[in-house]
Amino acid sequence: MEELAGLTQSLGELRETFKSGKTRGVEWRKAQLRAILKLVEENEDKIFDALQQDLGKHPVESYRDEVGIVKKSASNSLESVQKWMAPKKGHLPLLLFPATAEVLPEPLGLVLILSSWNFPISLSLDPVIGAISAGNTVVLKPSELAPACSSFLANTIPHYLDSQAIKVIEGGIDAAEQLLQQKWDKIFFTGSPQVGRVIMSAAAKHLTPVTLELGGKCPTILDSLPDSDLEVAIKRIAGGKWGPCSGQACIGIDYILVEQKFASILVELLKKCIKKFYGESMENLKNLCRIVNKHHFNRVCNLLEDPSVSASIVHGGSWDEENLMIEPTILLDPPLDADIMTEEIFGPLLPIITLNKIEESIEFINSRPKPLAIYAFTKNERFKQKLLSETSSGSITFNDAMIQFLCDVLPFGGVGRSGFGRYHGKYSFDTFSHEKAVLHRNFYFELEPRYPPWNNFKLDF
Numbered sequence: 120m121e122e123l124a125g126l127t128q129s130l131g132e133l134r135e136t137f138k139s140g141k142t143r144g145v146e147w148r149k150a151q152l153r154a155i156l157k158l159v160e161e162n163e164d165k166i167f168d169a170l171q172q173d174l175g176k177h178p179v180e181s182y183r184d185e186v187g188i189v190k191k192s193a194s195n196s197l198e199s200v201q202k203w204m205a206p207k208k209g210h211l212p213l214l215l216f217p218a219t220a221e222v223l224p225e226p227l228g229l230v231l232i233l234s235s236w237n238f239p240i241s242l243s244l245d246p247v248i249g250a251i252s253a254g255n256t257v258v259l260k261p262s263e264l265a266p267a268c269s270s271f272l273a274n275t276i277p278h279y280l281d282s283q284a285i286k287v288i289e290g291g292i293d294a295a296e297q298l299l300q301q302k303w304d305k306i307f308f309t310g311s312p313q314v315g316r317v318i319m320s321a322a323a324k325h326l327t328p329v330t331l332e333l334g335g336k337c338p339t340i341l342d343s344l345p346d347s348d349l350e351v352a353i354k355r356i357a358g359g360k361w362g363p364c365s366g367q368a369c370i371g372i373d374y375i376l377v378e379q380k381f382a383s384i385l386v387e388l389l390k391k392c393i394k395k396f397y398g399e400s401m402e403n404l405k406n407l408c409r410i411v412n413k414h415h416f417n418r419v420c421n422l423l424e425d426p427s428v429s430a431s432i433v434h435g436g437s438w439d440e441e442n443l444m445i446e447p448t449i450l451l452d453p454p455l456d457a458d459i460m461t462e463e464i465f466g467p468l469l470p471i472i473t474l475n476k477i478e479e480s481i482e483f484i485n486s487r488p489k490p491l492a493i494y495a496f497t498k499n500e501r502f503k504q505k506l507l508s509e510t511s512s513g514s515i516t517f518n519d520a521m522i523q524f525l526c527d528v529l530p531f532g533g534v535g536r537s538g539f540g541r542y543h544g545k546y547s548f549d550t551f552s553h554e555k556a557v558l559h560r561n562f563y564f565e566l567e568p569r570y571p572p573w574n575n576f577k578l579d580f
């Protein structure tokens with residue numbers, strides 16, 4: 120395989136930079152974080168253009184899900200990095216007196232970040248912010264499936280960030296494979312569980328730690344609600360399903376669980392919301408992203424091909440192949456063994472699964488791989504507690520969808536098949552740091568019984 124142009128030299132340079140100690144200083148870290156802020160502020164229009172080209176994202180959506188996220192994350196890190204870097208004192212047992220203990224965060228070294236195409240700016244820059252805050256050198260490989268954003272990052276980052284410490288390498292699977300053959304101090308991957316396995320086996324060769332931000336099917340439970348709350352819930356469900364990248368979102372709503380008796384009202388309310396937010400029909404769709412490429416377009420359309428699945432469509436179901444648009448589509452009780460209910464949908468199709476009792480949702484979720492996110496719209500505190508204690512997921516959000524992504528105080532990451540490791544805010548800093556245990560002793564007070572000979576010593580506890 121032909122080597123990526125200058126890869127060995129680039130990695131050598133990044134290792135030298137790390138060795139020099141330059142990236143460890145707080146001022147360097149802050150300067151890079153300020154530079155990221157400047158980069159997004161000065162290039163907002165270019166970012167909107169690139170996202171429009173790659174995904175047809177509306178500028179408001181691009182600001183909300185990409186530019187705004189990066190600005191918030193960089194500002195938060197800028198404000199907090201010095202505090203995060205400080206060693207934390209630990210309390211020691213009297214037995215160890217006199218001594219002091221501290222936990223000292225240290226950078227890992229050279230880290231690789233492989234990102235996904237659905238939020239190609241924020242899912243690239245957000246981990247970079249974490250890696251820089253923690254004092255590492257970085258290689259970022261954006262996804263080849265969002266080529267305008269990938270080339271924007273590759274062309275712009277060198278003008279703002281320290282090129283001796285942060286490099287962007289563009290390319291597809293070949294490039295990823297070559298990068299994975301190298302020795303890294305950490306690999307941070309955002310993508311599918313299938314490729315997650317490839318990443319882990321490559322990392323095993325050098326015992327490289329990995330963070331895997333993967334996907335899966337995120338269920339939404341809709342309990343019985345008073346009318347006014349139901350109205351809000353429906354807006355949040357519609358916004359959470361079709362709003363971010365037309366359903367091409369790892370924490371997007373995959374399907375809804377609802378009691379049978381509420382299904383028809385749910386369908387009617389969702390239809391109204393779709394009409395208001397995204398347009399009445401295929402011909403006048405608005406505010407909706409397109410599917411990223413032909414392959415994914417066919418993949419999503421094929422989920423509807425099975426006659427028993429298409430028979431369950433209660434709204435939508437049409438598409439425009441030329442423009443890679445798929446109408447927001449609702450399905451009522453498609454077969455549970457069909458691909459649409461066994462694979463991550465990652466598109467604008469929304470199955471509704473009816474249950475006799477809403478409590479059955481717990482068993483439904485537990486009989487499937489652990490989700491990245493669960494959403495539950497309910498006012499029943501007992502049911503909330505049951506969900507908390509009896510289900511497992513990367514996150515659980517009550518009475519809203521998707522916005523947990525914005526909460527820097529919450530760790531973002533999966534569990535089980537939806538991945539492991541976490542980031543955002545301080546968690547990003549921790550993900551890219553090693554917490555070194557430091558014990559300081561002096562030379563007073565020797566406890567002689569710790570040393571042999573113990574011949575005449577009796578344990579008398």
Ligand code: NAD
Nearest residue numbers: 234235236262291292295310311314317332333334335369
């Ligand atoms: P993907 O796994 O196909 O690709 C992700 C990255 O891996 C890309 O950079 C790609 O170049 C590289 N890659 C692809 N095949 C490879 C191979 N064989 N060897 C080495 N590298 C390879 O995922 P995707 O299509 O970009 O994204 C969709 C998936 O990502 C969904 O499952 C979604 O849920 C998940 N996702 C998760 C998060 C999260 O934060 N948890 C965010 C976005 C997307």
